[in-house]
Amino acid sequence: MAWFKRTQKGIQTPTEQKKDVPKGLWYKSPTGKIIDAEQLENNFYVSPEDGYHVRIGSVEYFKILFDDNKFKELDKNISSKDPLNFEDTKKYTDRLKAAQEKTGLTDAVRTAVGKSKGKDLVIACMDFKFIGGSMGSVVGEKIARAADYSLKHNIPLVIISKSGGARMMEAALSLMQLAKTSAKLAQLADAKIPYISLCTDPTTGGTTASFAMLGDINISEPGALIGFAGPRVVKDTTGQDLPKDFQTAEFLKEHGFLDFITPRSELKDKINLYLDLILNQPVR
Amino acid sequence: MEYLDFELPIKELEEQYQKACNIGSESNVDVTATCKQIEKKLIETKKDIYKNLTAWQRVQLSRHPNRPYTLDYFNALCGDTFLELHGDRNVKDDKAMIGGLGKIGDQSFMLIGQQKGYNTKTRQYRNFGMANPEGYRKALRLMKSAEKFGVPVVCFVDTPGAYPGLEAEERGQGEAIARNIMEMTRLKVPIIVVIIGEGASGGALGIGVGDKVMMLENTWYSVISPESCSSILWRSWEYKEIAADALKLTAKDMKKQKLIDEIIKEPLGGAHSNRKETFSTVKDAILSSYDEFKNLSPSDLVNKRMDKYSAMGVFKA
Numbered sequence: 001m002a003w004f005k006r007t008q009k010g011i012q013t014p015t016e017q018k019k020d021v022p023k024g025l026w027y028k029s030p031t032g033k034i035i036d037a038e039q040l041e042n043n044f045y046v047s048p049e050d051g052y053h054v055r056i057g058s059v060e061y062f063k064i065l066f067d068d069n070k071f072k073e074l075d076k077n078i079s080s081k082d083p084l085n086f087e088d089t090k091k092y093t094d095r096l097k098a099a100q101e102k103t104g105l106t107d108a109v110r111t112a113v114g115k116s117k118g119k120d121l122v123i124a125c126m127d128f129k130f131i132g133g134s135m136g137s138v139v140g141e142k143i144a145r146a147a148d149y150s151l152k153h154n155i156p157l158v159i160i161s162k163s164g165g166a167r168m169m170e171a172a173l174s175l176m177q178l179a180k181t182s183a184k185l186a187q188l189a190d191a192k193i194p195y196i197s198l199c200t201d202p203t204t205g206g207t208t209a210s211f212a213m214l215g216d217i218n219i220s221e222p223g224a225l226i227g228f229a230g231p232r233v234v235k236d237t238t239g240q241d242l243p244k245d246f247q248t249a250e251f252l253k254e255h256g257f258l259d260f261i262t263p264r265s266e267l268k269d270k271i272n273l274y275l276d277l278i279l280n281q282p283v284r
Numbered sequence: 285m286e287y288l289d290f291e292l293p294i295k296e297l298e299e300q301y302q303k304a305c306n307i308g309s310e311s312n313v314d315v316t317a318t319c320k321q322i323e324k325k326l327i328e329t330k331k332d333i334y335k336n337l338t339a340w341q342r343v344q345l346s347r348h349p350n351r352p353y354t355l356d357y358f359n360a361l362c363g364d365t366f367l368e369l370h371g372d373r374n375v376k377d378d379k380a381m382i383g384g385l386g387k388i389g390d391q392s393f394m395l396i397g398q399q400k401g402y403n404t405k406t407r408q409y410r411n412f413g414m415a416n417p418e419g420y421r422k423a424l425r426l427m428k429s430a431e432k433f434g435v436p437v438v439c440f441v442d443t444p445g446a447y448p449g450l451e452a453e454e455r456g457q458g459e460a461i462a463r464n465i466m467e468m469t470r471l472k473v474p475i476i477v478v479i480i481g482e483g484a485s486g487g488a489l490g491i492g493v494g495d496k497v498m499m500l501e502n503t504w505y506s507v508i509s510p511e512s513c514s515s516i517l518w519r520s521w522e523y524k525e526i527a528a529d530a531l532k533l534t535a536k537d538m539k540k541q542k543l544i545d546e547i548i549k550e551p552l553g554g555a556h557s558n559r560k561e562t563f564s565t566v567k568d569a570i571l572s573s574y575d576e577f578k579n580l581s582p583s584d585l586v587n588k589r590m591d592k593y594s595a596m597g598v599f600k601a
Contacts, residue, residue, distance in 0.1 A: 020362065168517060171532055172505060172533065173596065173597060174507050176596040182465045213462040246453070
């Protein structure tokens with residue numbers, strides 16, 4: 001027997017009496033699950049229904065990783081120039097301005113120092129919503145300076161990658177940021193300061209060809225897309241059918257390029273556990 | 285000889301010249317004056333065309349099928365002393381990335397570079413100069429071995445990009461390039477890099493970090509090829525010429541941005557028009573670069589190199 005029985009057929013509420021749900025109150029995950037926004041926030045932006053890890057930015061990651069969301073932001077005022085006077089269908093300067101207005105960010109990375117489980121940690125976190133998290137001179141410089149800060153104060157470094165790759169509008173200047181950031185990481189490695197690379201959805205192109213793959217450990221979140229060439233490019237070039245899990249975090253771990261995958265709820269614990277173990281400190 | 289479309293006036297004159305010479309040898313007509321005249325015009329036309337090349341024309345020249353490739357340089361610069369070394373010691377030997385030891389003058393060098401093919405069969409064999417991760421790992425193995433014995437490294441860059449293949453991704457193309465870039469920033473022997481053709485993005489930089497980075501006059505070096513840039517930013521392949529301009533990818537532009545250290549002049553008509561001259565200028569450039577660095581201590585060398593790369597980038601602070 002049915003639990004409920006519909007007595008009247010069809011929608012009976014007149015349109016003018018219908019209540020609109022304000023935007024941002026609900027989130028719909030890719031599998032179609034509807035989640036309350038507040039519940040999502042309290043669950044590390046992971047859908048409690050299906051475990052889907054929603055893309056988040058530096059604001060959210062800082063909140064997750066720094067104690068009480070307290071931190072000092074570094075090199076806040078570095079912003080992009082347009083050295084090449086680059087113009088495609090839009091001027092690069094206009095793109096920058098639009099991105100800054102839309103996101104309230106100055107560029108695609110924010111760097112900060114603060115306490116995580118009571119100990120100092122430097123975090124550089126990329127923001128995908130700023131021109132696809134693309135790496136130009138500013139991203140390179142801020143990451144290099146964050147590494148410098150780590151070096152100077154002997155504090156471990158975490159880089160959270162979330163990027164489509166190099167920023168085309170800065171052409172070869174952005175390519176050279178791969179060398180610039182890698183040179184700094186080499187100095188960090190020589191000084192034996194731990195560097196953790198967290199690859200989040202998506203980490204592709206120039207970032208995987210530099211800092212994202214150079215961690216003492218490389219880690220990721222479930223389901224993140226990580227790869228050098230984008231899946232479409234690979235498919236078009238080779239004409240091959242790609243495996244279903246191609247370039248997911250799980251695929252990369254299976255092929256030996258990630259140390260582990262952690263759900264976001266355990267991220268802070270796992271990062272600090274690694275640091276305590278590798279530095280032979282009491283586990284916090 | 286193959287000609288690019290903007291080189292057609294040269295082709296025409298060369299054919300005229302040939303014809304005049306043939307008439308001279310087959311009959312008793314004196315053609316010396318005519319030949320001289322055509323020759324003079326030929327040089328003028330060449331000068332004219334090559335003086336004002338657009339960025340896109342240089343991209344075309346960098347891919348000229350008659351251009352010397354990496355192995356041509358190895359053989360020309362080292363003669364019979366070149367000893368090719370194979371394999372990454374993990375999976376296989378990448379045919380798109382070659383390397384080995386050789387003498388240039390009296391000095392031993394570890395020579396590394398991407399290799400393209402000169403006909404359909406060899407192009408496939410060399411995977412069009414697009415290396416897989418094992419290619420980059422082979423390059424690193426050779427560099428590390430050079431470092432161990434204090435042998436300087438020379439890298440010849442000529443690639444349309446690292447191979448974007450399924451297996452390349454499985455074996456970590458990004459990681460292989462990243463590792464090379466990082467290790468090259470701190471390698472304790474001099475690294476000299478010569479861009480001899482195409483320098484496309486991470487695939488080029490994966491063997492492209494050095495104390496002295498030089499570009500031949502008609503080559504390009506950037507974060508992406510003009511064609512791909514056009515297709516991504518303009519959503520059409522039609523804008524490749526505009527993209528080539530916008531990317532500032534020529535040797536002159538790259539020098540101006542201080543992203544490379546030197547430009548190597550090519551013979552009139554491009555590197556392929558006079559290979560012997562090209563090999564000789566490249567050889568001189570390598571040897572004089574090596575002289576600059578050979579007396580630096582390993583730590584001075586590495587610090588200088590790191591400082592150079594740390595200074596790259598333009599921003600408001």
